[in-house]
């Protein structure tokens with residue numbers, strides 16, 4: 029175990045300029061722009077950045093730019109960065125321009141939308157804010173072990189309370205040397221090096237694929253024109269995707285109401301809002317073959333998974349990666365399906381759900397319908413009334429509620 033030194037004052041001064049963008053940093057309940065894990069990772073990285081070469085530093089999961097901006101300040105000429113959520117990507121770009129003195133310096137951070145060779149080829153130092161899910165960590169570890177330089181060091185940091193022994197095992201399966209640093213301000217880093225030879229050549233586990241035969245899924249995916257029900261629906265899921273390659277219970281409950289969704293004659297444009305693995309988008313494309321379906325999510329992994337899930341089922345849809353459907357025009361949808369998030373970044377929060385309701389209200393045409401499923405205890409009906417229009421409970425059990433909101 030090693031104990032990191034304090035951050036150099038020049039770095040502290042730069043980090044002090046970062047904001048939890050788009051907040052201005054004054055909201056008491058808002059996240060901080062630079063957390064203890066960022067500081068720990070940068071302290072550990074300080075000795076390694078100079079040896080990583082001009083383009084050898086890669087940052088994964090940067091929250092608000094502290095790691096990317098920090099690595100540049102520690103001496104990296106360029107940083108390659110990947111963040112799953114498009115709003116985090118925007119926050120990194122915003123803070124880089126703000127903290128480094130202008131867009132030109134911010135151009136020293138190149139963003140990649142996937143865990144691919146363009147991101148990781150030749151990487152010698154990878155800084156990672158540990159994801160919550162083991163599947164996401166597994167996909168990241170697979171990609172680093174496969175594409176990075178064979179002398180790469182992976183520094184993976186997180187809050188001690190969120191770290192589990194299983195994370196060490198995921199790294200240990202792909203790297204010969206894994207150790208933990210001392211904890212500092214309740215954060216700790218795992219340090220992995222020497223990718224295992226088999227991890228560099230073995231077929232990756234991700235994205236995972238599954239063949240689903242859930243009755244609700246097959247019934248909902250049956251064309252309303254009276255065509256045959258599909259015998260199965262295939263799903264492809266990257267590690268960061270909600271529910272992985274399985275049908276989520278809430279989504280299953282939403283699909284069980286499909287017989288009451290609008291008929292094909294009323295659906296020219298349908299949207300899967302927060303598409304995850306793309307099962308709902310696939311259902312919409314198969315159910316309404318004449319309609320134009322769009323699947324939207326802020327997550328790069330979700331959009332890539334949806335693209336692959338649609339293709340695996342011979343279905344087509346438009347894809348949009350944006351925050352709360354910002355990429356979709358006003359009044360452009362006849363039906364929107366939504367299983368809203370109950371997390372925003374690491375925090376349990378209903379803010380994200382409310383922003384999705386507002387998005388549905390914006391993109392629906394008059395008379396269009398939002399079909400939404402949520403945990404019954406959340407009592408979202410009043411919010412849906414306000415954000416979209418008159419809302420009724422269509423189905424309810426102790427766990428889930430499905431509502432239909434009609435845009436006035």
Ligand SMILES: C[S@@+](CC[C@H](N)C(=O)[O-])C[C@H]1O[C@@H](n2cnc3c(N)ncnc32)[C@H](O)[C@@H]1O
Nearest residue numbers: 270279302303304325326327351352367368369
């Ligand atoms: C509960 S999951 C539902 C996924 C999928 N529709 C399903 O039913 O399995 C919520 C989805 O919303 C996405 N999401 C969360 N916040 C978002 C935001 N601000 N803008 C767009 N998508 C968001 C997440 O990435 C996630 O894929």
